[in-house]
Every structure is written in C-alpha cells, then in structure tokens.
Amino acid sequence: MPITGRCHCGAVTWRASEEPQRHSLCHCEDCRRWSGAPVVGWAAFYENVVTIEGETRGYQSSPAATREFCARCGTGLFYRSATLLPGILDIQSGTMDDPEAFPPSAQVMVRHRLGWAREMDKLPAFESYPGMD
Template sequence: MSKHQGSCRCGLISAESSGEPVWQSYCHCRDCRKQTGAPVMAYVGFRKDDLTWFGEPKTWRGAGGVERSFCGHCGSQIGYTDVRLPEEVYLALGFMDEPERYPPTSHAFVARQLPFLHMTDDLRRFDGVSVKRSQS
C-alpha cells in the first residue's frame, strides 16, 4: 500500500492517507465552481479514518451540508466533507502532491456543465451527484 499525500501551496496544511482512494471525479456544480474559481473541480475521496492531518484547515459551511476547507494562510482550496457522507473526505486534486495519480473516473452535475466546456472523454456522467448520499 502506498501513501497518498497532499499539501497546500505554503505547506502549513498537509494530509496523508494510508488507504486507497474511494472515488475520483470531476464536479460541474455551481458551488464547486464558486469555491475554486475554475469551470470544473476535480477531486479524490478518501476514508476519513485513513487520513492523518498536519496543521488545521479553516472551514466554512457551503451549500447542501457540504463543509469546505482551505488554508487560512495561503488560501489554497483543500477539499470538502458532506454530512451525508460522514466517513469520507474529498480532496481537491490541486491539493494532492501527485495529482496525476488520481485521474477522474466520472463527471458529477453534468446538467450544470458550462456550455463552452467540452470534455470528450468516455467517463461515466451523472446529472447530479456521482456518489450516493444518505437522506440526512
């Protein structure tokens, strides 16, 4: 089993997972676009119990029970948690030290994909969420 590591731009916040990713996806929702300032977000999910944090990310409550995290010093986006997925943490690919190791395997919220963004891959597409959530 290999380690999976990530850090913010300034290095004050980092994380390491001893477990393998549980999900890798693009997200086209408005909340992710607003959070990242990009037309699409890419992320990798890990089991919360497999992650070890070094430093304390700042957080704020986003839409729909999602809590977004970022570095309070450099502002780097770290990722998010969702109250309906209490055992998982989703990290922005830009936070990962080797993002090329985590190619997305699907697209979430393609119904909200920007019309000028053309992604011609053969990945599975979901009109809404790509990871099933509880009804909490």
C-alpha cells in the same frame, strides 16, 4: 504507499494510507464559485485513513456541507458532508503531490457544466503561457 498532498504554501499537509474510493470531476456551481475554476477534481477518501497537519479554516457552504481551506494561503482542500457523504473526506485532487497517480473515473453534476467546457479539447494548446517561453 501513502498518498500525500499539500496546500499552495505548504502550511497544510495531508496523508492518506489508502487509495481514494473514487476521483471525480465536479461541474457544480458551488464548486466552481468556491474554487474559481470551471471544474474541480475531488478524490474521495474514507475519513479514518487521512491525517491532516496544519491549520485549516472552514465554512458551511450549504446546509449539508462544510468546505475547508488553508488558513494561511487560502488553498481549497477539503469537503465534508455527514449527510451526503458520511465517513468520506473529499480532497481536491489538484493538491495531491502526484495528481497523475489516480486519474478521474467520472464527471459529476454535468447539468451545471459550462457550455464551453464541453469543447475545451478543441482549443489551441500551448506548452507554456504564450510569449513566456
């Protein structure tokens, strides 16, 4: 059963023939600034089991890593580092067609976690955006 995903506009799709090696939530500042989100989910796949269709663009976000995004809509998709994660393609788990299928098993870079992120479960929760029901 393949695992599939796509960018926001659908111009880039990906398919993995095996389950991810791990799924982690990253709190580092680099991920936060790149995504614009307080935490980013990453599903790590062996590169050789992933097929990507569509045009991505990338940039070297650090001396050891490249981040790729959809050339059309800008959705963040992939993280590659031959130095830090040889043979691994990290894929933003929010781009999975079924993100519930592989729950995260760890949080990483928690030394960079925003203080208020520790208390998110205590915030009021609404089924939809307040006033938009």
